[in-house]
Amino acid sequence: MRTHLCGELRSEHIGQTVSVCGWVGRRREHGEHLAFVDLRDHSGIIQCVVDNDVDVRSEYVLRVTGVVRQRPEGTINDGLPTGQVEIGDCAVEILRQATPPPFPIDARADDVDENVRLQHRYLDLRRERMQRNLRIRSKINAAVRDSMHAQGFVEVETPMLVPSTPEGAREFLVPSRKEPGSFYALPQSPQLFKQLLMVAGVDRYYQMARCLRDEDLRADRQYEFMQLDMEMSFVTQDDVLDAVSEAVLAAAEAATGERPAPIERMSWHDAMNRFGVDKPDLRFGMELVELTDVFASTEFKAFASARTIKGIRVDGGADEFGRNQLDKLTDRAKSLGAKGLVWLKCTDDGFDSPVAKFLSDDEVAAVKAEMGAETGDLVLVVADEWETTCEVLGVLRNDIGRPPVHEGPYRYVWIVEFPLFVGHDKETGAPKSGHHPFTMPHPDDVDKFETDPMAVRSIAYDLVLNGWELGSGSIRIHEPALQRKVFRALGITEEAAERKFGFFLNPFEYGAPPHGGFAFGLDRLVAVLAGEENIREVIAFPKTQSGADPMTNSPIAGDPAAMAELGLKILPPST
RNA sequence: GGUCCCGUGGUGAAGUCAGGAGUUCACGCCGGCCUGUCAAGCCGGAGGUCGCGGGUUCAAAUCCCGUCGGGACCGCCA
Incomplete structure (x- = not known):
């Protein structure tokens, strides 16, 4: 259908007869006998000179066939990569007429109400900025996958319908049709499965995993988000940090063309003391x-x-x-x-x-x-x-x-030696896990469990880029005596531990290897590398702060028949 | 659960503090003119329940209360 992309035509193509396809951007008409039409596809814009009377309007979809020619002296447009040339003698084929868009399909839409952009996301995504973001994201995904495979990781997919777990983020529940009153949960992360894959002898697991958490949305948080999830057997903290660094630096190089310096490390205590946060922005x-x-x-x-x-x-x-x-x-x-x-x-x-x-x-x-x-x-x-x-x-x-996200160098930093316990439970007064209850305590601090539990450090670590927490991980406890000790400190009885975590820890009895892992948020990495303040700008179809999608109008009221089949009935709103 | 900001033709803004006729600007849209433009230009036109509901007032885009929607943040996100 086409011989070239709009944005790739240059002086070297002069004289060639080409066909290009795309959308009508701006057009400049000088009467019946001359019109300039900017034709746009994802690669850029090319000026087509139309000298017959064709009625083309904004965002019409065209196939244009013509001859690439040098622009006449004085009409070269230096603001356009294709500005040296134009397509002349154009035969215009209208592939599809179009209604005028609700907002301009260019940088001016940056100022349009985000609700309107999301309502017509397919038009918003047509814009250069969004196309660029989609493509940066795709490159990063590919680079991460390549890096993980090169390092001997095996991609394993884990279920989306999983049991509800007692701790952590609020979960999305999915009603069971075969067993009304019972529910699956959507995974807040593949944590359970990835550790069991270590018991299964997979050795090095990774997954581009979709994670779902029913917590309030923010500029850096969506209900659903993507993580590079990984886990390794027979490793130390250094092994995990090296493997993740390799993937992240490869991703950064794919996105920016420049490989960052090796990632420095800072203890959690230093970060708090010097910067007051566990995710310091080292650019200033x-x-x-x-x-x-x-x-x-x-x-x-x-x-x-x-x-x-x-x-x-x-x-x-x-x-x-x-x-x-x-x-x-x-x-x-x-x-x-x-x-x-x-x-x-x-x-x-x-x-x-x-x-x-x-x-x-x-x-x-x-x-x-x-x-x-x-x-x-x-x-x-x-x-x-x-x-x-x-x-x-x-x-x-x-x-x-703090400088704007698109400014300044990329400053990656590993934050290590997080405290094992953070704060206290409001009801029981027992310490709470900083990372999760299966995190390995620092070997030098094990004797502080009784004397000064809050001073016990852990083998847990975060990766931070320009003040954004990209992700976190830890070496896990694989040995039951130590796990019992941690549960005791957390105020979890043996019965409670069996009830809450038995399905997870009992398989360890069959031989859990020492293991540890990491998970980092791809949306956040892409946002920073794309220079975006908000992860919605790097997600094709994001939700608003209230969790709605203005394009599809989700969520929508449940169908009574479907609800009945699931054994569900909606209670009247309380108060 | 809480704090703050925003909501005015299709889009962006001004008008709101200090009430007085839906007023203004730019873009877009429709029609006309126009053979080298590139945010083309010139002329003309259409288009709004000032988010919604209530209150105060002779009079409300403007003041008050409520509500809906969007955004930033606190809580929350092991």
Whole structure:
């Protein structure tokens, strides 16, 4: 039907008779005898010169046959890759007429209400930006698969209809027709199956796995998302990190044409202490600075009782941040759990601040020295428990300093040595798993289980790119005595463990190899590498924040007959 | 469950704080003119229940209450 793609025609094609197919973009008509039609396909745009009277409108689908020719002097368009040439003597075949689109099929649609874009996603996807994103995603998928195969991984598909599991994210339930009242769950991840594949002797498993979680949607979260899911037998943490790094760096190279440097590592504690988050964006500084000792004997009450005091410096921020903005930052800090936020505008002779009168000269000098603050800088200080102080400043650091996603270098980092336990269960008071209950404790910390459980580190790790958590993994416990010890610390009795996890752990009795794995979110990786702030831009048919699809109108009301067959009845809304 | 922002012809915006006739701008659409444009140009035209419902008022796009939809965030996402 066609001999070339629209976007590939160049000077070298001059003189050739070609046929191209595509959609009518802009057209410039000069009467019955001359019209310029921009024909567009996924590869780009070519100008067709039509000198007979054909009625072509926006987004008509055409097949154009003509001769590629040099554009006349003075009419070359440097803004277009095909701008040196045009197709002349055009025979136009209208393959399909079209209704005018609700929004322009070009970059101007970036500003169109996202609901309208999603309603007509097939038109939105016709645009250059979206075509590019789809193709970057495809390249990344292919590179990841190639890399995994080259490293000896076996792709195994696992079921989508799985048993509901007691812990973790809220699940989507699928009613059973044969057994009304019983439900399958859609997998929040293939966790169960991939570990059993290790018991099965697969040795190295991977899958491009669709995962589903019924939790509230965000810019980086959809109900359904894709993970590169993998698991390896007879390995250490280094083996897993190396294998994942290889796949990710190959994917990055496929998307950007440049292979990133080897991925650095940082302990969870360092990340929290220096950046206030477990997913630090290393593209910019503004690190958290320790100020606790500076205020060891302070008169200022808000600081005197605090366990940890830290600050961040905003270069030149004193003028930039007015009272209104500082109030907003304070509200933000409070909403994140801080008791307040102290701001200090650095002047020649001290600090301009509501709390300046409570600070001694020594304290002012010490803060300036520790923070490296000079006149015109803004210093933000939080005083609280170590974790709260770090977390609040970490969020403020991101709010204030974080560059747009498409800017700056790609900074990958492995965060290692996550704590085994994080926080406590509200009801039982027992510690909660940081990663999941099957995560291997750090061998150096096993004797701290009784004395200081919250200080026990784990062999768990996250991969972070420019402040996005791409994924996480761990070495798993394969040996029952240690697993019992962890369950005990979690406050899970042997009966409860058997009830909750028996179907999963009993197979280990038949010989579970030491194993560990990882899973990373492809949507997020693609988004960052495509320079998109939002994963919806790299998903062909995403859902809105309320979980709806404006194009298909899903979800829709259940059909009464189908519901009856499933034994389902909808209760009236409560309240 | 909560906080904040947004909703005005097909699209994007201004108008809302400070109530006074559906007012304005750009794009698109329809018709006419036009043989080198590329956001073509010029002339003319059509197109809106100001998301929806209620309230206040002589009068509501504008103020108040509710609701729906979209977005950002907190909670949630082992």
